[in-house]
Amino acid sequence: MSTAHGARARARIEVTAAIKDEARRQLAAEGAAKLSLRAVARELGMVSSALYRYFPSRDELLTALIIDAYDSVGEAAEAAYAKAVDGSPAAQWVAVCEGVREWALARPHEYALIYGSPVPGYTAPDATVPAAARVGLLLIGIVRDAHQGKGVAQWKLPAEVRPEARRMAEDLAPDLPPEVVVVLVGAWAQLFGLVSFEVFGQFNRVVEERAVFFRHAVGQLAHHVGLVFPRSERAVR
Numbered sequence: 001m002s003t004a005h006g007a008r009a010r011a012r013i014e015v016t017a018a019i020k021d022e023a024r025r026q027l028a029a030e031g032a033a034k035l036s037l038r039a040v041a042r043e044l045g046m047v048s049s050a051l052y053r054y055f056p057s058r059d060e061l062l063t064a065l066i067i068d069a070y071d072s073v074g075e076a077a078e079a080a081y082a083k084a085v086d087g088s089p090a091a092q093w094v095a096v097c098e099g100v101r102e103w104a105l106a107r108p109h110e111y112a113l114i115y116g117s118p119v120p121g122y123t124a125p126d127a128t129v130p131a132a133a134r135v136g137l138l139l140i141g142i143v144r145d146a147h148q149g150k151g152v153a154q155w156k157l158p159a160e161v162r163p164e165a166r167r168m169a170e171d172l173a174p175d176l177p178p179e180v181v182v183v184l185v186g187a188w189a190q191l192f193g194l195v196s197f198e199v200f201g202q203f204n205r206v207v208e209e210r211a212v213f214f215r216h217a218v219g220q221l222a223h224h225v226g227l228v229f230p231r232s233e234r235a236v237r
Contacts, residue, residue: 074134
């Protein structure tokens, strides 16, 4: 790579980062629905035509921000898992959930972008799927390791749920029993329900000790998906 080409590449990376940073500031101030390329360009002292060379449309900028947010919460969850890797699968599950919560509380506007109300007129493309799947795949991996090790408890499913459970297992985790996968999907949804209630204020005047409550709640989710806390870990819960 020539020196000039390398300088241009670095400049493009820096300008792209500046555009995203300003867009995130607008998200915090106005919300995703009011994100405007012209407003971003104005705040950065750019003409709109120059910004369009980086992001040809508002939707492309939104997609980049969404992928970044999913990757960021995925990285936070993976970092929490790494710190708990020597613990039981149940402890790993709780650690990952707490990593997601801590990220969401630190970055509420980015959380709202990916788990809040849909942005009018925007449909997320398939390019967002790998980043969006990171937390879910990490939770599946914890349950898979437990299943392949000491095993997990399995709940008997009503007959009407079994066909959908089998379909989900085939799509998401063919090496896990459908009885486990269907409960795992429900627990994944409940995790983000708990986080959303806290981020968006629904726990106000309801839950005071929220970290303690959250840890207990996601511990119950771990139990529900069949993970078991060893006696040594139960004592500190």
